[in-house]
Amino acid sequence: MLKLQIATEQDRKEAQNRERRRQCELERRSRIFNARNRKIGVDVPFLERQIEEKRAEQDEQKRRNLAFAQQMIKDSNLAVELEAREREERRRLELEIDEYRRQYQRREDRREFDLYDPHALKQLQPRATDEAVGLASAQKFEGEDLQYEERRKIMAAQRNAWLEQQVQERKAAEDERRKAEDAYMMAIKARDARVGELDRLERECRYRLGQANLRYNEALTSERRQLEQMMREQEEADNTAEMYNHLTSDMLTENPDVAKSALGNNRMIGYLYKGMNQEEQKRFYAAQKEQMVAAKMKREDEQRMEAEWQALGKAVQNEVARQDIEERRKRRQLAKQLMEENQLLALQQKEKEKYYKEVFVNNIPTEEYYSQFNTTTR
Template identity: 45%
Template sequence: MLKFQLMTEKDKREAAYIERKRMQEEERKKRLFNPRVRLIGIDKDALEAQVQEKKRLEAEKKRIDDIFENELKKADEIAVALEQKEKEEVKKLKKEINEFRKNFQKTEDRREFDLNDPNGMKKQLPCRLHDDDPRLGPSSAQKFEGEDLVSEERLKVQRDQIKAWLSQQLIEKEQAEKERKLAEDAYKAAVIARDHRAIELANIEKNCRRKLEEATTKYNLALAEEKCKSQMTKRQQTLEDNTAEIYNTMMSELLTESPDVAQSNMGPGKKIAYSYKGMSEEEKLQVRKDQMAQAEEARKKKQQEERNQREFDEYINGTQKSVYLMDLEIERKKREERKKIAEENLRLAEEQRNRKKFLDKIVYMNRATDEYFDQFNKSTR
């Protein structure tokens, strides 16, 4: 192990240089002794395709994350809004409860207020008002008597007091129960009012949609009625035009049988198309002669085409036969060539076996051991 406290700056630089060279040599070994990198190299196109695919996947992942994040934000906003609304309702209910307690459950109205009254000592009566004071008992040290003369009255007062206390407790309990029910009814009424408001808004929306659909239906009916009226007007106009045309045709020279009506002033051979009544017998005979001549010409043309087709078919058959003979000749030459190649391969295989036998038994008698090969590829230099 090196003792750096005894090394000079030059020694440190030399050690750093040696370490750097050693690392470079190790990197060079990894690069040169890797046959894949040395012989094949790096597929740049494949790496670029992988990079592009990775970028595409990252972009797709980012797009999905953005969509999920937007949906999550919307859900959070809705949850926050609902939570805020619930908090407002709870706050409102607590405020109403506190108002009720402030107005109807004051401290001085409690049954045990006299025990916690700060002015209780001021409100107390003196120890003795008169001789018949019922508060003066044996331990009062105010009046010493041998018997309790007012015990029945005192017990009656105590029973009345206990009865009054019980009645007050029942009234207070009923009042508390009534107040609790009133608070619950108020909360339920608020929830029902909110639901009714939502239903009312939904009904308003349905009514608006229904009215919009009714308006659209009325508009479509008006368009259909207008279209029907337009079509009826158009049919009526067409009927009137056809009637006028029929009347004009009947009153014109079109239906007359005179061939002179079709004679045009442009020349002796010219005809007026809309007044033309047909051909004469001479014209029909001439047309018949022309048709016969055309039929004869078509028959001759068809015979010539059939003769040409037969000649073409004979030419094609001869050509196909020649091609078939040429294919047979080529196939025969290929068979002969494959046979020669097979014979040549057999001869080369025999020569190779003889040469390998010569090398194994005569030339390569002294084979190298593993120690000989282990001395190579120890360094990149």
């Protein structure tokens, strides 16, 4: 009798799930592999928004790169200055160390100098303390040492003294080195603080110079306006005086004393005037001389004022030219640095391409490799 296995509830659920996944896969495949829906069914506003976001991100990246380049130039200039100062400080310390060695660490002052003294043989004394040696015999032979015990004690004491002196000298040298390093670090910190202070003072000086120019221009504008207002008031006063003189003239008032002018006692009407006497001529010549002196002083004042204005304009022009030259120098330096960086990047790119071609691109895919893709929707 055959024994058939009865399907359980769990088996039916798994079969239903497999069938549902198969239907979903077929529907998904029909949507994905449909060329018309894939090419035409595109969300255009969403793509445009993505393009705008990408463009904004690129602009922000360019702005950051520019700010980073400017900061890098400033830091590079500061680093060059600090490096030059550090080199100068190291050179000064090396000179001081050489001078110290020349004065206090000479060769002839070393403890072991007698071992390699070139004149040691010249300083040996003849043997004169051995009674057994006659006048016709030889001197001390190899292996003999009459003052061995005494010399051994002296050498032990000297060796102990040398060891103690070495310990003291090493300790003193270590203290001196530590003090020199502390002084060097303090000098570096003071130098960095000085550089920052100079930078701050430069910015403050530029700000004050701009404020002074602004105040000077405002003062010139105010003075010009006041001068124009005074000239208008003077012209109105002259017109009023001229109208008043015409109204109160002898011709209109019919004054019998027509020979005298209404402008003053020393003024006469031309077509009725018969001439001046000697006193009037003297006064006229004196007034004429005073007018000439006043006119000369006025011309001198105008020339002095014109010279001052020209000097001021020349100074402003020189300052503008100096700032222009400095700006061009900075631009040339920046262009040179950018060119060097571009050359370095081009060299790195060439090396990268060479490495990529020689290492990575060594296995060309075939049609069999491409045919295994796009077979399912997953």
